[in-house]
Amino acid sequence: MTEPTDRTKASRRCFLSMTAGLAAAGAGVRAALADNAKNLPPNVPDWTRSLGAGVGTTPYGVPSKYEKDVIRRTVPWLTATPESSVAFTPLHELDGIITPNGLCFERHHGGIAEIDPHDYRLMLHGLVDKPLIFALEDIKRLPRVNKIYFLECAANSGMEWRGAQLNGCQYTHGMVHCVQYTGVPLKLLLEQAGLKPNAKWILAEGGDAAAMDRSIPLDKALDDCLIAYRMNGEMLRPEQGYPVRLVVPGWQGNVWVKWLRRLKVGDQPWYTREETSKYTDLLADGRARKFTYVMDAKSVITSPSPQAPLKQKGFTVISGLAWSGRGKVKRVDVSLDGGRNWRTARIDGPVFDKACVRFYAEIDWNGEPLLLQSRAMDETGYVQPTKESLRKIRGVNSIYHNNGIQTWSLKADGEVENVEVG
Amino acid sequence: MSKWVRLALPVALLLAMPALAQNKPRNYGIGHAATPAEIAGWDIDIRPDGQGAPPGHGSVKDGEKVYMDKCAACHGEFGESAGRWPQLAQGKGTLASGNPVKTVGSYFPYLSSVFDYVRRAMPFGDAQSLSNDELYAVVAYVLNLNDIVDDKFVLSKETWSQVKMPNANGFYDDDREKAEKAFWNANPCMKDCRGPVQITGHAAAVDVTPDDKAKKGGVE
Numbered sequence: 001m002t003e004p005t006d007r008t009k010a011s012r013r014c015f016l017s018m019t020a021g022l023a024a025a026g027a028g029v030r031a032a033l034a035d036n037a038k039n040l041p042p043n044v045p046d047w048t049r050s051l052g053a054g055v056g057t058t059p060y061g062v063p064s065k066y067e068k069d070v071i072r073r074t075v076p077w078l079t080a081t082p083e084s085s086v087a088f089t090p091l092h093e094l095d096g097i098i099t100p101n102g103l104c105f106e107r108h109h110g111g112i113a114e115i116d117p118h119d120y121r122l123m124l125h126g127l128v129d130k131p132l133i134f135a136l137e138d139i140k141r142l143p144r145v146n147k148i149y150f151l152e153c154a155a156n157s158g159m160e161w162r163g164a165q166l167n168g169c170q171y172t173h174g175m176v177h178c179v180q181y182t183g184v185p186l187k188l189l190l191e192q193a194g195l196k197p198n199a200k201w202i203l204a205e206g207g208d209a210a211a212m213d214r215s216i217p218l219d220k221a222l223d224d225c226l227i228a229y230r231m232n233g234e235m236l237r238p239e240q241g242y243p244v245r246l247v248v249p250g251w252q253g254n255v256w257v258k259w260l261r262r263l264k265v266g267d268q269p270w271y272t273r274e275e276t277s278k279y280t281d282l283l284a285d286g287r288a289r290k291f292t293y294v295m296d297a298k299s300v301i302t303s304p305s306p307q308a309p310l311k312q313k314g315f316t317v318i319s320g321l322a323w324s325g326r327g328k329v330k331r332v333d334v335s336l337d338g339g340r341n342w343r344t345a346r347i348d349g350p351v352f353d354k355a356c357v358r359f360y361a362e363i364d365w366n367g368e369p370l371l372l373q374s375r376a377m378d379e380t381g382y383v384q385p386t387k388e389s390l391r392k393i394r395g396v397n398s399i400y401h402n403n404g405i406q407t408w409s410l411k412a413d414g415e416v417e418n419v420e421v422g
Numbered sequence: 423m424s425k426w427v428r429l430a431l432p433v434a435l436l437l438a439m440p441a442l443a444q445n446k447p448r449n450y451g452i453g454h455a456a457t458p459a460e461i462a463g464w465d466i467d468i469r470p471d472g473q474g475a476p477p478g479h480g481s482v483k484d485g486e487k488v489y490m491d492k493c494a495a496c497h498g499e500f501g502e503s504a505g506r507w508p509q510l511a512q513g514k515g516t517l518a519s520g521n522p523v524k525t526v527g528s529y530f531p532y533l534s535s536v537f538d539y540v541r542r543a544m545p546f547g548d549a550q551s552l553s554n555d556e557l558y559a560v561v562a563y564v565l566n567l568n569d570i571v572d573d574k575f576v577l578s579k580e581t582w583s584q585v586k587m588p589n590a591n592g593f594y595d596d597d598r599e600k601a602e603k604a605f606w607n608a609n610p611c612m613k614d615c616r617g618p619v620q621i622t623g624h625a626a627a628v629d630v631t632p633d634d635k636a637k638k639g640g641v642e
Binding site for chain 1: 447448449450452453454455456460461464465466467468469470496505506507517518522524526529530531532534535536538539542543546547549550592593594595596597598601602604605606607608610611612613614615616619620621622623624625626628630631632
């Protein structure tokens with residue numbers, strides 16, 4: 001009984017995805033074209049008549065098969081090899097502030113280490129009274145906290161410095177995610193070893209084939225860093241550093257060392273390759289800023305956006321995401337005319353320190369072309385700058401820390417394009 | 423002084439004691455002492471001053487052989503890069519140009535930034551496989567490709583400080599809070615904030631989004 005139905009559904013899906021690009025043209029017409037009348041009232045669909053699958057069919061649940069396009073995506077030409085590359089979060093398909101674990105963007109430098117949790121060890125040494133080694137079970141026995149933080153790669157939007165390049169917020173802004181971490185405050189762990197008086201910096205090192213190493217000032221380590229082993233309640237995903245990663249709230253993703261194997265306390269920074277040759281911001285005069293850890297306030301409209309065009313005229317909810325590495329997001333403004341006039345958006349859901357917030361702006365769209373922008377402000381008074389004003393100070397060579405205001409061109413047919421305005 | 427005050431003072435001190443005790447971090451007795459041997463196996467980081475550099479040495483000449491065997495396939499025989507892999511040599515004088523080329527010679531500030539990285543992560547896919555002598559040799563060769571050391575140079579802990587990196591002074595601490603102070607603004611403009619808006623660039627015109635016919639460019 002179910003087989004022919006499935007086939008019908010499959011071909012309907014195929015038809016939908018093929019026509020997705022054109023669908024917007026016929027606002028209001030699409031529903032009549034795509035829907036299968038036998039499932040619509042007054043008819044009673046098969047799923048109402050016959051039993052569904054039993055419990056335990058998928059011991060670890062997965063999304064509906066109709067959500068198969070909600071996936072991380074890569075940009076193959078960006079990198080030489082998938083082991084040192086990036087897969088982007090599909091921001092345009094998500095709402096609220098929490099990113100599902102399987103959709104959190106991936107950035108690895110030596111592939112995904114597969115660590116047996118029984119053989120996991122974290123070494124803590126250097127300028128300490130008592131060097132220590134912790135097993136995973138040791139870390140799990142220590143007092144723990146739960147914190148929601150965003151994590152943004154410093155290179156998020158890095159392809160857009162010279163102009164609009166990638167058509168979709170998944171690609172322009174998808175190197176960010178926001179989850180709840182469970183872990184031990186790094187301060188507490190350091191106290192177990194006892195810091196020497198001249199301790200000033202911490203080196204965090206991964207146990208993967210890149211053995212990523214980054215220097216972190218002691219003040220930050222003692223402030224709000226975590227040794228995390230859970231995300232959204234479950235153990236970290238392998239691609240997020242299973243079983244243990246460093247959480248460095250508000251700071252660039254590269255210092256959130258995954259597969260964390262070692263913490264060394266020192267009295268000066270190490271100037272590793274990742275904090276010199278990479279993750280430094282080259283300015284127009286040929287000199288570069290170093291240790292630019294903090295991610296400035298930033299926002300993006302996730303819908304409508306190039307991968308999420310409008311299909312109907314009339315009432316529309318503009319939805320977006322905002323975050324700041326300097327604290328809480330205080331306000332988000334939205335412009336429909338490319339930044340000439342602004343209205344304050346409604347932030348909905350919780351607002352946490354150094355976490356994503358969700359904002360909405362509700363409009364009645366009469367089909368006229370719009371230039372959509374969003375502008376985040378944080379509790380320090382920082383206002384997300386235009387790309388133009390950012391380039392005036394930074395030039396276009398810095399790769400990292402592009403938090404300029406994004407413009408989406410919404411066209412009369414509902415399609416959306418990534419554009420630059422001047 | 424009243425009797426009450428004389429009594430109250432020691433009582434207040436007594437009450438304060440548990441609070442003081444709480445300020446001292448608790449030792450949970452969790453985790454085991456790391457032995458020197460355990461630490462030695464993982465303690466591979468190196469600082470600009472050479473702290474952490476292992477014993478051993480390697481010449482430019484020996485490094486050429488290691489490089490040709492293990493590095494050239496990706497980085498190119500002269501460090502010029504094969505495909506999208508990092509370029510290791512040349513690029514001097516390009517940092518302020520429209521096409522900056524960041525290499526060991528043009529960009530890396532310290533010898534340790536290269537050495538520490540090669541020691542932990544190279545060759546790509548066969549990390550931490552080089553002997554200390556091979557490590558010194560191959561780094562010496564990469565320095566030589568960048569004209570930082572001559573053909574006869576032998577790199578070791580002893581010669582470490584002789585290596586002068588051309589872009590050592592090319593970096594300065596994050597100054598955004600000062601240089602970008604204008605971005606802090608309690609009352610950003612809400613109405614008529616700019617003149618007429620023109621679209622000046624289209625992502626569709628660039629045509630590099632996946633699912634389109636991608637062409638190469640962009641960042642690493």
